[in-house]
Amino acid sequence: MRAKALLSAARAEQGLADYERMHELADRSLAVYRSIGDADGAAWALDRMATAVTGMGDLERGTSAYQESAAMFRALEDRLGLAVTLNNLSCVYLMQHEPELAAAASGESLALCRTLGRRWGMVLPLGNLALAALERGRHAEAFDFLREGIQLAQELDYGEGIVCCLVVLEAALAATGDALGSTSSL
Numbered sequence: 001m002r003a004k005a006l007l008s009a010a011r012a013e014q015g016l017a018d019y020e021r022m023h024e025l026a027d028r029s030l031a032v033y034r035s036i037g038d039a040d041g042a043a044w045a046l047d048r049m050a051t052a053v054t055g056m057g058d059l060e061r062g063t064s065a066y067q068e069s070a071a072m073f074r075a076l077e078d079r080l081g082l083a084v085t086l087n088n089l090s091c092v093y094l095m096q097h098e099p100e101l102a103a104a105a106s107g108e109s110l111a112l113c114r115t116l117g118r119r120w121g122m123v124l125p126l127g128n129l130a131l132a133a134l135e136r137g138r139h140a141e142a143f144d145f146l147r148e149g150i151q152l153a154q155e156l157d158y159g160e161g162i163v164c165c166l167v168v169l170e171a172a173l174a175a176t177g178d179a180l181g182s183t184s185s186l
Helices: 002-015 019-035 039-055 059-076 079-095 099-116 120-135 139-156 159-176
Strands: none
Touching: 019 039, 039 059, 039 079, 059 079, 079 099, 079 120, 099 120, 120 139, 120 159, 139 159
């Protein structure tokens, strides 16, 4: 119970963008989960810790913690936890200008969400796939991912997903000058 409370508090600190406090809470939660042998809880705590250290600018530690969390979710066969962590990891890969790694992580996250029927979980990986495609110069592919993400977010009335896709759309338009005329079908 204490570990869950710490992990919940760490999530709340993320909303406040207090990454140092979030890291402290996730670290304490991780210690408790490990001490009681709860691998699933530990994997989620690592995911939160990775988010915290990434938010503090330590992309290497963030990558490492997300990778460890993903490995734990894989071992547990927790496909939802793995999907969430892989999408988070893809964000760090994008920050590190590693579009191939980002596309692989986002693609796996998207596939897991499709398999699980988690339509809401498909929106953010689609946005990350669009960003990875943009970074690789694949503008038409980026617009295809965005089109699917925006349509899905609208169907689900998923405001955060719509905003994320629109932010990516802005980047796509800046990158292409809308030379493809792709916004008319979005």
